[in-house]
Structure formats: C-alpha cells, structure tokens
Amino acid sequence: MTYQNLRIEKADNGITTLLLARAEKHNAMNAQMMDELVAAAEELDNCEQTRAIILAADGETFCAGGDLKWMQAQAEKDRIGKMQEANRLAGMLKRLDNMKKPLIARVHGPAYGGGVGILSVCDLVVAADNTKFALTETRLGLIPATIGTYVVRRLGEGHARQVFMNARPFGAERAHHLGLVSLVTTPEDLHAVTQKEAEAYLNCAPGAVADAKALCQNLARMPVEDQIDYTANALADRWETTEAQAGISAFFAKETPPWRK
Incomplete structure (x- = not known):
C-alpha cells in the first residue's frame, strides 16, 4: 500500500520504524492518516521481517492531535456523523493497541490530544526530556472522550484526573511520573536509547x-x-x-x- 501520511522504514535486523509524515501539519491526524495507521498496523503485524516497531514522527512535533480541518468538518456533521468520526479514531487506537508486535514510541516533540492517545496504546514510550504533553480538549469546550479509554487505562484514574480537565501542558518527567512515558532521555540520546529498547525484543x-x-x-x-x-x-x-x-x-x-x- 502507498501511504500519503506515513512512512515505513524496514531494517535488516527486524526493527521497523513507522513514521507520522505530516510534518507541515505538525503530524495532526485527519481521517486519511487514521485509516492509514490501521492499514500500516495490519501490514506490519503480517510482516515476518518485522520483529519490533518504533513509532516516531517527522518534523519538530510528534503529534498535535486532531487536524483542524478534520475537527471543523466534524463540527458541521450531524450527531450520527460526529459519532462515525469518533469511531474512526477509536478504531485506529484499538488496532494499534491490539498489534501483536511490540510498539515502542520515540517522542522528540510535543504530543497533544490524540497524540497522547496514541502514546497510551504503545508498549513502551521513550521521550526526550524537553518534550511537552497536554490534553487540550477542554480549551475548545470538548473532552478527551475517545482517547480516554486508553489514557485512563494507562495512567489510572487518579493520575488521569490531574491532566484531563485543566489542559495545562506538562513535561517529560511529569509524564513519566504519571505513567504515560516509560523512559526519559536527552534529545541527543533519544534514537540510541529507543533502538536499544527495540533490540531487546530480538533476543x-x-x-x-x-x-x-x-x-x-x-x-x-x-x-x-x-x-x-x-x-x-x-x-x-x-x-x-x-x-x-x-x-x-x-x-x-x-x-x-x-x-x-
């Protein structure tokens, strides 16, 4: 399959890198990207060469959340249409969550809204120490409902309550304390640390x-x-x-x- 919003790089050692590739849009998710992530998860689960998957991103931002045009289109839909788009996002997260292969996130830049949702379904998250995270939905009068299933499961209710409502950005060390991030390292060591974690599965x-x-x-x-x-x-x-x-x-x-x- 040809992807417009993703890039797949397969290495000979069995570690495949899946990159969000909408850098010009801060890797914000639209309907096409969500559908492509489902297709990529299916492809890599069925790829015998792939033993572990590193989920990363092009550009300066890991994922800014929902694409503004996609969100605007949702606002113009009726209730059934809004629920259909919510189910598209939910289906993408469920497919990533159900991947048979280890999914390791390499986070080098901001992860907001749906980006936090994606991290919540990864098996392990390695983040640069200058990364920012936030659940910003309440600033728009919305709630992190669709991603909430996975975020609350990842963080636990007590930790989720601390970040669900105030939309305040928090850093990598706080994300580690909350349970969203597994390992924090320097930007210079991010690739090496993530690679080492992925290589462990090859044994x-x-x-x-x-x-x-x-x-x-x-x-x-x-x-x-x-x-x-x-x-x-x-x-x-x-x-x-x-x-x-x-x-x-x-x-x-x-x-x-x-x-x-």
Whole structure:
C-alpha cells in the first residue's frame, strides 16, 4: 500500500520504524492518516521481517492531535456523523493497541490530544526530556472522550484526573511520573536509547512476545476469578508450540535459539 501520511522504514535486523509524515501539519491526524495507521498496523503485524516497531514522527512535533480541518468538518456533521468520526479514531487506537508486535514510541516533540492517545496504546514510550504533553480538549469546550479509554487505562484514574480537565501542558518527567512515558532521555540520546529498547525484543521468540503481550492485556481486563483457568490454558498452549520446544531444546543444549541473530 502507498501511504500519503506515513512512512515505513524496514531494517535488516527486524526493527521497523513507522513514521507520522505530516510534518507541515505538525503530524495532526485527519481521517486519511487514521485509516492509514490501521492499514500500516495490519501490514506490519503480517510482516515476518518485522520483529519490533518504533513509532516516531517527522518534523519538530510528534503529534498535535486532531487536524483542524478534520475537527471543523466534524463540527458541521450531524450527531450520527460526529459519532462515525469518533469511531474512526477509536478504531485506529484499538488496532494499534491490539498489534501483536511490540510498539515502542520515540517522542522528540510535543504530543497533544490524540497524540497522547496514541502514546497510551504503545508498549513502551521513550521521550526526550524537553518534550511537552497536554490534553487540550477542554480549551475548545470538548473532552478527551475517545482517547480516554486508553489514557485512563494507562495512567489510572487518579493520575488521569490531574491532566484531563485543566489542559495545562506538562513535561517529560511529569509524564513519566504519571505513567504515560516509560523512559526519559536527552534529545541527543533519544534514537540510541529507543533502538536499544527495540533490540531487546530480538533476543526473544516472536510468537512468545505476541502471546505475552496478549496475556498482559487480557489479565488486566479480565475478572480475577477467570484468570487461573485462562493462564493455565495459555501456558499449556505455549508449551505445545514448536517455538517453545526449540527454545527449551536450545537452552539445555547450550545452543542459540533460532530467533536470535
């Protein structure tokens, strides 16, 4: 597929970089970009070459949130039309959240509104220490509703309440304290630190990584009383995979497993 608002760079080592490529619009999301992100998630999930994905952005801004023209078009729609566009954004976030591959964000510039939503569905977020974040919806008389499912899950209600309502920008260290950002580093070290985090997955069995991610998501969203049977079945399923058999055999034989390069 040809992308107009994204760029995909695949490296030989299995780390693929997915870049938001609307630098002239501060990587603000319009309907086309959302649809392209869904398509890119599908493509990279099905790409055997790709073992881990770094989500980054062109230009000085990571993501300014919703594109102003897209938001203006929403304002002119009837209630059904507004809900359809909200569901477009929700569907994009859900697809990124459900990716089988590790998704690591590399944040070098401001991330506002929907940009915070995107970060909330990443497995790990590495941010430069001069980055700014904000949920700015209330300045427009709106609320961070569609992204809220993922932001509240990421931050927890107590932390989310601190940033949901006042629209005040906050820095990378505060974002780290809130749980939005995983690691904070200097702008000069941002690429190297993110690359190191992505490379860690190359030592792991790709199928096991996907199953471990699904396990984490399901346990977080499942009633406690259902977890024992679920985890027992999940582990038994994993033991029976050829990948696990190869990994255990390599361990006892003191050999390198087939997925390590």
